[in-house]
Amino acid sequence: MMLLEIEGLQAFYGRSQALFSVNLSVDEGEVVALMGRNGMGKTTTIRSACKILPYRHGSVRFRGRDLGPLRSHRVARLGVGLVPEGRRCFPNLTVHENLVVAARPGEWTLERVNAMFPRLKERQRQSSSTLSGGEQQMLAIGRALMTNPKLLILDEATEGLAPVIRREIWSAVSQLKMAGQSILIVDKTLKELMKVADRCSILERGTSVWDGPPSDLNKDIQDRFLGV
Amino acid sequence: MAEAVLSLNSLRKSFGALKATDNVSLDVHEGEIHALIGPNGAGKSTLIHQVAGSLSPDGGNIRFLGEDIGALTVAQRVRRGLGRTFQVSSVAPEFSALRNVMLSVQSTQGSSFRFFRPVMRDRALIDAAMEKLEAVDLSERANIPAAELSHGERRQLEMAMALALKPQLLLLDEPMAGMGPEGSRSLTQFLDALRHEVPILLVEHDMEAVFSLADRISVLVYGRVIASGSVEEIRSNPDVREAYLGEEE
Amino acid sequence: MTLVLLTEQLLNGIQFGVMLFLMAAGLTLVFGVMGLINLAHGSLYMIGAFLCATVALATGSFWLGLVASLAGAAAAGAVVEIAVIRRLYDRDHLDQVLATFALILIFSEGTRWVFGSFPLFLDIPPVLQGAVTLPGGAEYPLYRLTIIAIGLLIAFGLYLLISRTRLGMRIRAGESDREMIGALGVDIRTLYTVVFALGAALAGLAGALVGAIQSVQVGMGEPVLILAFVVIVIGGIGSVKGALIGAILVGVVDTLGRILLPQFFALFMEASQATSVGSALASMAIYILMAIILAVKPQGLFSAGA
Amino acid sequence: MKRETAINWILGLGLLAVPFLALWADETFYVTLATRVAILALAGVGLNLALGFGGMVSFGHAAFFGLGGYAAGILAIHAFNQEPFLTVPFTIAGTNDMIVIWIVAILVCALVAVAIGMIALRTSGVYFIMITLAFAQMIYYFAISWPSYGGEDGLSFYVRNGFPGLNTLNPIEFFLICYAALMLGLFLSARLRDSRFGAALQVARQNEVRLAATGIAPFNVRLVAYVISACMTGLAGALFADLNRFVGPSMLSWHLSGEIMIFVILGGVGRLFGPLAGAALFIVLEFYLGGITEHWQFFLGLILLCVVLFVRGGVIGVLAGRRDHG
Amino acid sequence: EPVKVGMITTLSGGGSGLGVDVRDGFLLAAKMAGNKDLEVIVEDDARKPDLAVQIADKMIQKEKVDVLTGIIWSNLAMAVVPSSVAQGVFYLSPNAGPSMLAGKGCHENYFNVAWQNDNLHEAMGGHASSAGFKNTFILAPNYPAGKDALTGFKRFYEGDVAGELYTKLGQTDYAAEIAQIRASDADSVFFFLPGGMGIAFMKQYAQSGVDVPVMGPAFSFDQGILKAVGDAALGVKNSSQWSKDIDNPANKAFVEAFQAEYGRLPSLYASQGYDTANLILSAMQKADVKDADAFRAALKEADFDSVRGDFKFDSNQHPIQDIYVREVIKEGDVLTNKIVGVGLEDRSSAYVGDCKL
Ligand SMILES: Nc1ncnc2c1ncn2[C@@H]1O[C@H](COP(=O)(O)OP(=O)(O)OP(=O)(O)O)[C@@H](O)[C@H]1O
Numbered sequence A: 001m002m003l004l005e006i007e008g009l010q011a012f013y014g015r016s017q018a019l020f021s022v023n024l025s026v027d028e029g030e031v032v033a034l035m036g037r038n039g040m041g042k043t044t045t046i047r048s049a050c051k052i053l054p055y056r057h058g059s060v061r062f063r064g065r066d067l068g069p070l071r072s073h074r075v076a077r078l079g080v081g082l083v084p085e086g087r088r089c090f091p092n093l094t095v096h097e098n099l100v101v102a103a104r105p106g107e108w109t110l111e112r113v114n115a116m117f118p119r120l121k122e123r124q125r126q127s128s129s130t131l132s133g134g135e136q137q138m139l140a141i142g143r144a145l146m147t148n149p150k151l152l153i154l155d156e157a158t159e160g161l162a163p164v165i166r167r168e169i170w171s172a173v174s175q176l177k178m179a180g181q182s183i184l185i186v187d188k189t190l191k192e193l194m195k196v197a198d199r200c201s202i203l204e205r206g207t208s209v210w211d212g213p214p215s216d217l218n219k220d221i222q223d224r225f226l227g228v
Numbered sequence B: 001m002a003e004a005v006l007s008l009n010s011l012r013k014s015f016g017a018l019k020a021t022d023n024v025s026l027d028v029h030e031g032e033i034h035a036l037i038g039p040n041g042a043g044k045s046t047l048i049h050q051v052a053g054s055l056s057p058d059g060g061n062i063r064f065l066g067e068d069i070g071a072l073t074v075a076q077r078v079r080r081g082l083g084r085t086f087q088v089s090s091v092a093p094e095f096s097a098l099r100n101v102m103l104s105v106q107s108t109q110g111s112s113f114r115f116f117r118p119v120m121r122d123r124a125l126i127d128a129a130m131e132k133l134e135a136v137d138l139s140e141r142a143n144i145p146a147a148e149l150s151h152g153e154r155r156q157l158e159m160a161m162a163l164a165l166k167p168q169l170l171l172l173d174e175p176m177a178g179m180g181p182e183g184s185r186s187l188t189q190f191l192d193a194l195r196h197e198v199p200i201l202l203v204e205h206d207m208e209a210v211f212s213l214a215d216r217i218s219v220l221v222y223g224r225v226i227a228s229g230s231v232e233e234i235r236s237n238p239d240v241r242e243a244y245l246g247e248e249e
Numbered sequence C: 001m002t003l004v005l006l007t008e009q010l011l012n013g014i015q016f017g018v019m020l021f022l023m024a025a026g027l028t029l030v031f032g033v034m035g036l037i038n039l040a041h042g043s044l045y046m047i048g049a050f051l052c053a054t055v056a057l058a059t060g061s062f063w064l065g066l067v068a069s070l071a072g073a074a075a076a077g078a079v080v081e082i083a084v085i086r087r088l089y090d091r092d093h094l095d096q097v098l099a100t101f102a103l104i105l106i107f108s109e110g111t112r113w114v115f116g117s118f119p120l121f122l123d124i125p126p127v128l129q130g131a132v133t134l135p136g137g138a139e140y141p142l143y144r145l146t147i148i149a150i151g152l153l154i155a156f157g158l159y160l161l162i163s164r165t166r167l168g169m170r171i172r173a174g175e176s177d178r179e180m181i182g183a184l185g186v187d188i189r190t191l192y193t194v195v196f197a198l199g200a201a202l203a204g205l206a207g208a209l210v211g212a213i214q215s216v217q218v219g220m221g222e223p224v225l226i227l228a229f230v231v232i233v234i235g236g237i238g239s240v241k242g243a244l245i246g247a248i249l250v251g252v253v254d255t256l257g258r259i260l261l262p263q264f265f266a267l268f269m270e271a272s273q274a275t276s277v278g279s280a281l282a283s284m285a286i287y288i289l290m291a292i293i294l295a296v297k298p299q300g301l302f303s304a305g306a
Numbered sequence D: 001m002k003r004e005t006a007i008n009w010i011l012g013l014g015l016l017a018v019p020f021l022a023l024w025a026d027e028t029f030y031v032t033l034a035t036r037v038a039i040l041a042l043a044g045v046g047l048n049l050a051l052g053f054g055g056m057v058s059f060g061h062a063a064f065f066g067l068g069g070y071a072a073g074i075l076a077i078h079a080f081n082q083e084p085f086l087t088v089p090f091t092i093a094g095t096n097d098m099i100v101i102w103i104v105a106i107l108v109c110a111l112v113a114v115a116i117g118m119i120a121l122r123t124s125g126v127y128f129i130m131i132t133l134a135f136a137q138m139i140y141y142f143a144i145s146w147p148s149y150g151g152e153d154g155l156s157f158y159v160r161n162g163f164p165g166l167n168t169l170n171p172i173e174f175f176l177i178c179y180a181a182l183m184l185g186l187f188l189s190a191r192l193r194d195s196r197f198g199a200a201l202q203v204a205r206q207n208e209v210r211l212a213a214t215g216i217a218p219f220n221v222r223l224v225a226y227v228i229s230a231c232m233t234g235l236a237g238a239l240f241a242d243l244n245r246f247v248g249p250s251m252l253s254w255h256l257s258g259e260i261m262i263f264v265i266l267g268g269v270g271r272l273f274g275p276l277a278g279a280a281l282f283i284v285l286e287f288y289l290g291g292i293t294e295h296w297q298f299f300l301g302l303i304l305l306c307v308v309l310f311v312r313g314g315v316i317g318v319l320a321g322r323r324d325h326g
Numbered sequence E: 001e002p003v004k005v006g007m008i009t010t011l012s013g014g015g016s017g018l019g020v021d022v023r024d025g026f027l028l029a030a031k032m033a034g035n036k037d038l039e040v041i042v043e044d045d046a047r048k049p050d051l052a053v054q055i056a057d058k059m060i061q062k063e064k065v066d067v068l069t070g071i072i073w074s075n076l077a078m079a080v081v082p083s084s085v086a087q088g089v090f091y092l093s094p095n096a097g098p099s100m101l102a103g104k105g106c107h108e109n110y111f112n113v114a115w116q117n118d119n120l121h122e123a124m125g126g127h128a129s130s131a132g133f134k135n136t137f138i139l140a141p142n143y144p145a146g147k148d149a150l151t152g153f154k155r156f157y158e159g160d161v162a163g164e165l166y167t168k169l170g171q172t173d174y175a176a177e178i179a180q181i182r183a184s185d186a187d188s189v190f191f192f193l194p195g196g197m198g199i200a201f202m203k204q205y206a207q208s209g210v211d212v213p214v215m216g217p218a219f220s221f222d223q224g225i226l227k228a229v230g231d232a233a234l235g236v237k238n239s240s241q242w243s244k245d246i247d248n249p250a251n252k253a254f255v256e257a258f259q260a261e262y263g264r265l266p267s268l269y270a271s272q273g274y275d276t277a278n279l280i281l282s283a284m285q286k287a288d289v290k291d292a293d294a295f296r297a298a299l300k301e302a303d304f305d306s307v308r309g310d311f312k313f314d315s316n317q318h319p320i321q322d323i324y325v326r327e328v329i330k331e332g333d334v335l336t337n338k339i340v341g342v343g344l345e346d347r348s349s350a351y352v353g354d355c356k357l
C-alpha cells in the first residue's frame, strides 16, 4: 500500500481549472520530487493533497484512506506535515510558540528541532514576523516536524536560503530520508533535488507527464518540461 | 571615478541588542551590479529597507545621486529614482498584471492626482506598461488578476513594476527566489543586459547568478561587511567560504 | 473638593473601569484575539441579564440566575457561531459587520417579543447588599467591590489563557492564518466555536452582574458595546493587559471628567453655564481621550501580544 | 453591454420611474420614499468612495451627514428669524438658497474631514474604524448639549429651502433635485474610480506598501479621497435635512453611521451602484415590514442575515457576478 | 362623519414601553366608546426622528388622516409637529410638551393633552418648598429636557441648591454622582433621569448607604418601571398629573377597564393616551372634522371626563391642571403609587405668554 496515492486529480480556483489530471504516489520511506515550471500546478497539487483546497474529481488516498470527506486538520492528524510555499509562519506568535502551537508527540521534540536549527533557539522569544527570510524557512520546517508527520511535504524547500543553510537543509533532508521519513518535495535546484530523490514526477499545465527515477531524467526531458 | 550613484556611510541599525546593521559603508556605481550576499539574518533586507526608506537607520547617512536622502519618505525616494523589489512579492492582488504595472508607469508620468480621465483610455500608459510586461515575459498574463498568478509569475510582475519606474538605481531583494531554473536563467540574462541602463544593488542567494552577474560583491555577516571585492576575491576568501558558501564538495 | 472626596472619586473611576472591563472581557477574546467584529456582543450581554432576571424571579435565587445566564449566553453564542459566524471568517470584515448588525436586530426584537417592552427587575443577592466602610472612612457598596474582584479575576484568567496556554496560541495563530493552522492539524473550527461560546458566556456574566445595579431592558447592550470597543482599542487590540488598563483609564477619565470639568469651568464662568459646558465636555471626554491616544499611538497603548 | 452596467441602468432608471408612477397612481407618498432612497444612497455613494474604493472603513460618516444637515438647518433658521449667523469678523447671513447651503455644507464637511483625516489616517484597520467613530461621537455629544440649535430636540425649520426656478415644496421637483445630485455623485465616483487617482486609491486599499514603493504617498491619496467622500455625504445630509425640514443629533449618531455602512455593504462594497441598491432594499424593507408587524425589526434582521450568508458580494454582486479586473 | 387618526409612536427598541402604553390607553378608550367613526392606524417610529417624519408624511399624503397623535419624545415631536400642522392636520400630543411648542412655536392645530415638559418638575419644586427642604441636590441628563427639568424645579423651589449636576445622556453608572451627593450636606435629592437611567440611579442609590430623601417626576416611578426598580423606590415622592387612585368615576372606570383588558395596572402614559382618545371623541360629537375651525373649537372646549379630574386648555392649548405628589407604596406584592398631596394647583405653563394664539 502506498503512503500517498493521487489519481486523476482535478482542481479548480473558482471557475478556472488549475489541475487537469495529476497522478502521484509516495511510498513509505520514499522521497519524491515534484517538478515543473512556474505555474504548472505543483503547489495546487500539494494544497489539494492537504485538503486546503477541495478537489472535484479524482482521488487522494493516504495510507489507504480516502481523503475526500476529511477536513484539512484530519488529514494533518493522519500524518501529513506541510511546509508551505511562502513559509506562512504565524507572525503574531513568537518563534517558540510557532513551534509548539501544533506539536504532536513523537520523535521530533523541541530539543531535536533546536539542535537541527540552533538559530531558532537563539531567536525563540522574538516574534516570527521579525525573522529574516531564511530563519522563517527554518521555522516552517521545524514547525512541520514538530507535528511528527508520516509524510513531510516541502513546497519550495530551500527558497531564499543561503548556500550554507541550504546545504544544511539538504543534509537534513537526507538525514530524514535515512531515518525512513517519507518526503514529497518541491524545489527549483535540480542538482540537489536529484541527489536525494528516489523518484521524480513532472507536471506540465496541471497534468502529470513524466514519472521515474532521477537517473532516467535525461537532458531531453529536462529541456522539455523543466526548461533547463 | 565619478561619484557613486548610491553610497552608504557607516550606517547603523539595532533591534534591541541585535545589531542588524553595524557600520556598513558601501557604494554602487554607474553601470555596475553590486551584489550583497550573506547568511540568512545577516541584515541584507534590513539594509535594503533603510535605503528604500521603510526603516530609518540609527546612524550614518545615505547619499543617492549626490544628495542625502535620509529625511525622505519611501514615496519620495522612489520618485527620485530608487526602484525596488520585495523579498516577498508585494503586488496589488485585485488588479490585473497590466494595471499593476500601469500604476508604476503613472507615477513616473505626471501626477496621480488626476481625477477625471479614465486610465484604461490612456494608450500611452497602457503601451508603456505592456512593454515592461513583455520585457519580463509576462505579456500573455497581462489581464490576469495578480492574486491568481503563480508564485514565480508574481516575481516577474514585481520586476516589471520596478522597471516601469524608470529607476536610477534598482534594489533587488532576492529576485530569483521561487523562480524555476528556466526563469532564473532568463532573469540572469535580463539583468545582465539591464546593468547598462541602471545600476543594481542585488541581494541574492543563488550563487550561480551572483557569480555570473556581479561586478562587485560585498559580504554581510552579523550586520558587518566582512569582505568586499571582485567575484574571484570573494570566492577565494576563506572567511566568506566558512561563513556563507560552505565547503565546496 | 476635599482630598477624601477626590480619592473616593478616583476609586469610583477605577471601579467603573473594572466594570467596563467586565463587559469588555468577552469582547477582548472575540474581537481582540479572534479578530471578529461582533456587534452582537452587546446582545449576548443583554441575554445574560434577561436570563438572570427571569430565573432569579422564578426561583428567588440570584445565583441560579447567574448560572442560567452563563449557560444560556454560552449556548446562544455557540449557536450563533455555528449558524452564522463560521461562514464569515474567510470573508471581509464588513460582512461580519452586516451579519452581526442583523443579529442585533433579531436578538433585540426577539427579546422584546418574549419579555415585553418593560424593564425587568433584578436585584443584588442579599449577602452582597449594603455598604462596607473602607480604610480611610469611605463607605463603599459591597456588591461593587465584588464586581471589582470578579473583573480582576477574569482579567488574570484571560491573560493566562491567551498568553500562556496552547489554546491561546492556537486562537492567535488561527487569527493570522486559519488555513495554515488547520493544515497543521488543529481543528480550528471547533476551537473557534468553543472560544466564541466562552466570549459569549463572559458577556452573559457581565450582563447579569451589571444588570443587578443597572436596568435590565432591551437595548441595554448597545451603549456598552461602544464603550467596550473603545476600551479595547485604547488598550491595543489583542492585549488583555491593555484592555484592563484601557478600561480603568476610561473609567477614571470619565468619572473625574464628570465631576471636575464643571467645577473647573465654574472658576471663570457663571455657575449654571459652567455646569452645562463642563458636562458637555465630560460626555465627550472618553472620545477625546481615545482620539488623543490613537493620534499618538496609532496601535493603542499595548499593541500586539497579550 | 456588461451585466453590471445593465443592472446599473435598471436601478437608475427604476428609481426615476417610481415617483412618476406614484403620481400617476395618486400615491404621492411614494415620491417621498423615493426621495429618501436617493438621498441616503448619495450618502452611501460618498462612503463607498472611502470604504469601497479606498478601504477606509469609516464608522463616523454620520458626522458629515449631520454636519451637512446642520449647515442647512442653521442657515435656514437664521434666514427665517432674519438674524445673521455671524457678525464678527464678517457678516454671514442665513439663507434659504439651496445652492448656497450646499456650498456651505460641502465646505464645512471638507474642513472637518481634513482635520479628522489628518489624525485618523495615521491609524489603520480597526483602529481607524474606532477613531472615526470617536470623532463622530464627539460631534454628536456636542450637538446634544449645545442649546443654541435645539440640542437633543433638534431644529425644525418649517419651510423647505428654495432652489432657483423650482418649487421645492412640490415633492416631485424636490425629488428631481435629489435624483440629479445622486446621479452627479455616481458619475463623479465612476470617473474617479477609473482615473489615475482611482487606481492609486484602490491600490492604497489592496497593498499600501506597494503604493508607496511606486512613489505615491498613500496618506495623501487617502486623505483626498476621505475628504471627497465626506463632502458627498455632507451634501446628502443637507438634502436630508431639507426633506424632513428638520435636523437633529440623531443624524449624527453612530446608528446612522452604521446604517450608511449597511447600505454600502448590502449593495456590494466597491460597486458603483451598490449604495443605491442597498439603500433601496433597506428602506423598502423597513417601510413594508414596519406596516405589517410590530416586530418588523426581527424580520428585517432575518432578511439581512440571509442576504449576508447566502448572497456573496451584496445585491449587485449576486446580480452581476464577479467584478472585472480591468 | 368618520375621523381618521394616525398614531405614530415608539413600539420597538429602547423606550417602547411608553409607546405601547399610550397606544393601549388610546385604543381602550376608542373601544369603550364603540364609535365606529373613529378609525385609528398605528405605526412604529422606532424612536427615529427621520422615520417619524416619513411616517407622518405617509399618513398625511397616503392615508389622508385628519388627526395625528402618539409621539412620545420631544425630539421626534419637534421633527414632526411643525410641518404636520402646517399641512393642516391636527396634532394632539399624548406625551412630550417641548417648550418651543408651548411658547413661540405654538400653533392653532397643535393641542397638548399631557403636560408642558416643565410641569412635573415645577410641581416637585413646589413640593420641596412646602415639605421644608432647604438644601436640595439636583441632577438631570445634559440635554434640553434635562435643563428644562432643573429650571422647572428651581422655578418653584425656594430653598438652596446644594449641588447641580448634568449627567451624560444614557449614563448607567452613578457612583460618582452619588459620592458628590454624600459629600454635599444636602437634605434632599431631586432627579430627572428618564428610562433606564433612573432605574440604575435608584438601585445604586439604595445600595450606597446615603439616606437623604429622593424625589423626582413620575417618569421614574411609574407603573411600568416600578417593577424594575424594586423596593429601592419605596417611599419616594414623585409628581404626576395622574394617579390610579384619583377619586373620580372616569378614572375608576379607566383603571378597571385597563386591567381587565390588558391584565396589568395602567401607567401615566396609558392615562394620557386614554384622555387623548376621549378628547377626540368629545370633539367628534360636536363638529365635523372636515370643518377645521369648528373641530378646533370643539377640541378647545375639552368637554370630556378626564381621568385626572378637572381639565381645561390654556390659550396656548396646553392643559391647566393640578399636579399631585405621590408616594411609592406596596399594595400586597405590587409596587404602586398613592397620592399624598398636591404640588401645584391649576398649573398652566411658563411659556404661555410667548404664544401668540
Ligand atoms: N489563488 C489562485 N486563484 C486562481 N488561480 C490560481 C491561484 N493560485 C494559483 N493559480 C493558478 O493555478 C496554476 C497553478 O499554480 P501553482 O501555484 O500550483 O503553480 P506552481 O507549479 O506551484 O508554480 P510556482 O513554481 O510558480 O510556485 C497557475 O496557472 C496559477 O495562475
Ligand SMILES: Nc1ncnc2c1ncn2[C@@H]1O[C@H](COP(=O)(O)OP(=O)(O)OP(=O)(O)O)[C@@H](O)[C@H]1O
Residues within 6 Å of the ligand: A130, A131, A132, A133, A134, A135, A160, A162, B015, B018, B020, B038, B039, B040, B041, B042, B043, B044, B045, B046, B047, B087
Ligand atoms: N523589527 C525587527 N525586530 C527585531 N529583529 C529584527 C527586526 N527585523 C529584523 N530583525 C532581525 O534582524 C536580522 C536581520 O534580518 P534581515 O531580514 O535583514 O536578514 P537578511 O539578511 O535579509 O536574511 P535573509 O537572507 O534570510 O532574508 C534578523 O536576525 C532578524 O531576525
Ligand SMILES: [Mg+2]
Residues within 6 Å of the ligand: A042, A043, A044, A085, A155, B150, B151
Ligand atoms: Mg508553487
Ligand SMILES: [Mg+2]
Residues within 6 Å of the ligand: A132, A133, B044, B045, B046, B087, B173
Ligand atoms: Mg532578506
